Amino acid sequence: MTDHLFERAAIIGPGLIGSSLSRALRKAGVVKSLVAYDKNPATSARAKEIGVVDEAATDFAGAVSKADLIVIAAPVGAIGEIASAVNDHAQSGALIIDVGSVKGAVAEAAAQLREDISFVPCHPVAGTEQSGPDAGFAELFDDRWCIITPLDRPDEAYKTAINKAKTLWERIGAHVEFMDPAHHDLALAVTSHLPHLIAFTLVGAADDVESVAQAEVVKYSAGGFRDFTRIAASDPIMWRDVFLKNREAVLEVLGRFSEELAVMQRAIRWGDGEALEKAFTRGRSLRRAIVDAGQETAEPNFGRDKDGQ
Amino acid sequence: MTDHLFERAAIIGPGLIGSSLSRALRKAGVVKSLVAYDKNPATSARAKEIGVVDEAATDFAGAVSKADLIVIAAPVGAIGEIASAVNDHAQSGALIIDVGSVKGAVAEAAAQLREDISFVPCHPVAGTEQSGPDAGFAELFDDRWCIITPLDRPDEAYKTAINKAKTLWERIGAHVEFMDPAHHDLALAVTSHLPHLIAFTLVGAADDVESVAQAEVVKYSAGGFRDFTRIAASDPIMWRDVFLKNREAVLEVLGRFSEELAVMQRAIRWGDGEALEKAFTRGRSLRRAIVDAGQETAEPNFGRDKDGQ
Numbered sequence: 329m330t331d332h333l334f335e336r337a338a339i340i341g342p343g344l345i346g347s348s349l350s351r352a353l354r355k356a357g358v359v360k361s362l363v364a365y366d367k368n369p370a371t372s373a374r375a376k377e378i379g380v381v382d383e384a385a386t387d388f389a390g391a392v393s394k395a396d397l398i399v400i401a402a403p404v405g406a407i408g409e410i411a412s413a414v415n416d417h418a419q420s421g422a423l424i425i426d427v428g429s430v431k432g433a434v435a436e437a438a439a440q441l442r443e444d445i446s447f448v449p450c451h452p453v454a455g456t457e458q459s460g461p462d463a464g465f466a467e468l469f470d471d472r473w474c475i476i477t478p479l480d481r482p483d484e485a486y487k488t489a490i491n492k493a494k495t496l497w498e499r500i501g502a503h504v505e506f507m508d509p510a511h512h513d514l515a516l517a518v519t520s521h522l523p524h525l526i527a528f529t530l531v532g533a534a535d536d537v538e539s540v541a542q543a544e545v546v547k548y549s550a551g552g553f554r555d556f557t558r559i560a561a562s563d564p565i566m567w568r569d570v571f572l573k574n575r576e577a578v579l580e581v582l583g584r585f586s587e588e589l590a591v592m593q594r595a596i597r598w599g600d601g602e603a604l605e606k607a608f609t610r611g612r613s614l615r616r617a618i619v620d621a622g623q624e625t626a627e628p629n630f631g632r633d634k635d636g637q
Numbered sequence: 638m639t640d641h642l643f644e645r646a647a648i649i650g651p652g653l654i655g656s657s658l659s660r661a662l663r664k665a666g667v668v669k670s671l672v673a674y675d676k677n678p679a680t681s682a683r684a685k686e687i688g689v690v691d692e693a694a695t696d697f698a699g700a701v702s703k704a705d706l707i708v709i710a711a712p713v714g715a716i717g718e719i720a721s722a723v724n725d726h727a728q729s730g731a732l733i734i735d736v737g738s739v740k741g742a743v744a745e746a747a748a749q750l751r752e753d754i755s756f757v758p759c760h761p762v763a764g765t766e767q768s769g770p771d772a773g774f775a776e777l778f779d780d781r782w783c784i785i786t787p788l789d790r791p792d793e794a795y796k797t798a799i800n801k802a803k804t805l806w807e808r809i810g811a812h813v814e815f816m817d818p819a820h821h822d823l824a825l826a827v828t829s830h831l832p833h834l835i836a837f838t839l840v841g842a843a844d845d846v847e848s849v850a851q852a853e854v855v856k857y858s859a860g861g862f863r864d865f866t867r868i869a870a871s872d873p874i875m876w877r878d879v880f881l882k883n884r885e886a887v888l889e890v891l892g893r894f895s896e897e898l899a900v901m902q903r904a905i906r907w908g909d910g911e912a913l914e915k916a917f918t919r920g921r922s923l924r925r926a927i928v929d930a931g932q933e934t935a936e937p938n939f940g941r942d943k944d945g946q
Contacts, residue, residue: 405910429860453857456937457924463937473856505856515849520860525901526835527861531920533897537890540824545923546930547782547814548762551738551829552836552868554933559861560920568914571905581846582902586895588842592834593891596880601714605877611840611869614854615766621855624863628765628772630939 333496334359334423338385338395340410341366342375344455344563345427346401347464350380352500355466365391375461389417397423397496404428405569408437411447420444423489425496427452429516429566430573431477431509438479446489451475451512452502453520457561470501471622475516477509517577521570522585524559525578528567531560642805643668643732647694647704649719650675651684653764653872654736655710656773659689661809664775674700684770698726706732706805713737714878717746720756729753732798734805736761738825738875739882740786740818747788755798760784760821761811762829766870779810780931784825786818826886830879831894833868834887837876840869 337353339346342364353359362381364372365388376384385391392398392414400410407426414424424447428434431449438447454472456463474497478490494504507515534545534553545553571578595603618624625631646662648655651673662668671690673681674697685693694700701707701723709719716735723733733756737743740758747756763781765772783806787799803813816824843854843862854862880887904912927933934940 453860455860456942458937467942472859475857511848514846515853515857516860518843518846518849519854519857519862523839523861523865525905526839526898527864528917528920529898529901530832530835530894531923532916533890533894534827534923535919536893536897537823537827539820540827542923542926544824545828546926546932548784548824548828549927549932550781551762551764551825552832553828554924554927555836555864555868556832557920557924557927557933558939559864560917561924562917562920564914564917564920567917568910571913572908572910575905575908578905579902581842582898582905584845585839585842586898588845589835589838589891589895592838593888596834596884596887596891599881599884601877601881604880605873607841608837608869608871608873608876610844611837611866611871611873614840614843614851615863615866615870617851617855618858618863618866623855623858624866625941627941628767630867630941632934632936632939632941633765633776 332357332360333492333499334397336361336363336395337397337399338391339364339375339381339399339401340391341401342372342380342461343401344459344463345452346399347375347380347461348466348468349399349401349427349500350375351464351466352469353496356499358496358499359397363391363395371461378461380461380464388413392417393419395419395422397425400424400426403566403569404430404433404573407434411437411441415441415445418445421485422446423448423492425450425493429520429570431475431512433573435477435479435509443483446486447479448489448493449477449479449509450493450497451477451516452497453516455562457558459563467501469497472502473505474502475505475507475512477507477512513574513577514580517574517581521574521578522581524562524567525571525582526585527556527560530556641666641669642801642808643706645670645672645704646706646708647700648673648684648690648708648710649700650710651681651689651770652710653768653772654761654777655708656684656689656770657775657777658708658710658736658809659684660773660775661778662805665808667805667808668706672700672704680770687770689770689773697722701726702728704728704731706734709733709735712875712878713739713742713882716743720746720750724750724754727754730794731755732757732801734759734802738829738879740784740821742882744786744788744818752792755795756788757798757802758786758788758818759802759806760786760825761806762825764871766867768872776810778806781811782814783811784814784816784821786816786821822883822886823889826883826890830883830887831890833871833876834880834891835894836865836869839865
């Protein structure tokens, strides 16, 4: 039995997401063979060494030119340049997808490519705080959402490409949603970019209270702080690019957050217990909805205190 | 063999912390028998029903007057009043501890009590986002830190009481640290109170972006948002009281956070990638220190995607 969707996939950037996708595509039989390319040859060599891909290419053109699926799994700041290089070397009919967290910038880059190849921008909303080929795993996309923001191209070839991209994600366990890039960038600013910015900021600010030693921050982190360090441990380059490329939407939702924070600050200063209690009551129902939607574990403390349950 | 430290413990408020402590004290053989009292009789009855205590008292004076250990496990806003009632009914020689997250206010209340009883303020830095007797478990304090902020009382009886309190926590798996109340309140403002305030605020602010539906917030929460909903699901009354009772320290660290956030906002607005990358790089080392100190799991995503590893 063979129901490969693709003969040969080129994974540009086999890091956490790229290598997870490699593993998932192979496990689900979506592709027949896989080649990895990375601007750092040690990364693609490592992906080959641990069996995530069949081949590590040192030559970009060689990797891309024989592939019918090209996955750009690089920080969003690099996608434009890589797309342009893909444009120079891809074979006719190739499907190109990315996995970037900002889609407006990717849509602009994708619209520049030749008409005989199809770039379908994708964002699988999944990840961990770790990086590199070793950190990936095939089940990363299981039950997670992948947002596709297709170009406005009326040709049949592109419509077919969109469907193939959709099928690809569904075959590896993800749910697919279509969206326009601007709405994606605002929605993800709320659910991903602002939370990361806040976590990075909180972890940074903990260093600033001179009279509290870092050893104390570490010891008493179970009071809540440790939760924030998970996403604050995420890849700095990837996140730098997200904020550079999604500036408008991030500043918009950050403005809303700062207003809300000022309201809380005033309630604390004035001793307004009623306002605080009312504000704090909103959290439980939203968490319950997220658990019910299969996007979070129901176990207390994320289940990390297993022996305690 | 019997090495009970106490004959009879009265647990005032057998919720998440109170019932976890009941379970732990019994499991470690620290107390011989346990009685629970709660201002809501259904809560103490439930604690008895699930076997967390031997007895559910409907009469406060009766519960307290026969106990040699009295645990006040109530929101910090209620501790003063409960301490005063304990003062009216406790037997001579009783040890009183609390588990409150703010210690300045507790120290003031504790200093008002009779000299033949000893109130040793305690704060076990442990918890989950859940509430009530059913949410507790004996291992909650395992490898967590308990901060004791003793009164400045020179008598031998009080020194003995401090040691008994220390032994109690160590017998149930916690590490003990001594601190003055003001330093506790600042350190915990950093590691616990500010993180909770930020999480409550972020979850609240997600409602405010009109064009992003709550269904989208839920679906794409795996991008980072879901992490914040855990502590934002914590008990609203408990947290209201924390902010009312630790106003000064919280406003101080919140000021630092807001400054840092303004710096990040400017870096985003100006497209200063170097500043962002530098700020984002700090997170990994702090998380590693927390994992190394045994205060956090090393597994990616808190280990909640178990099947994915």
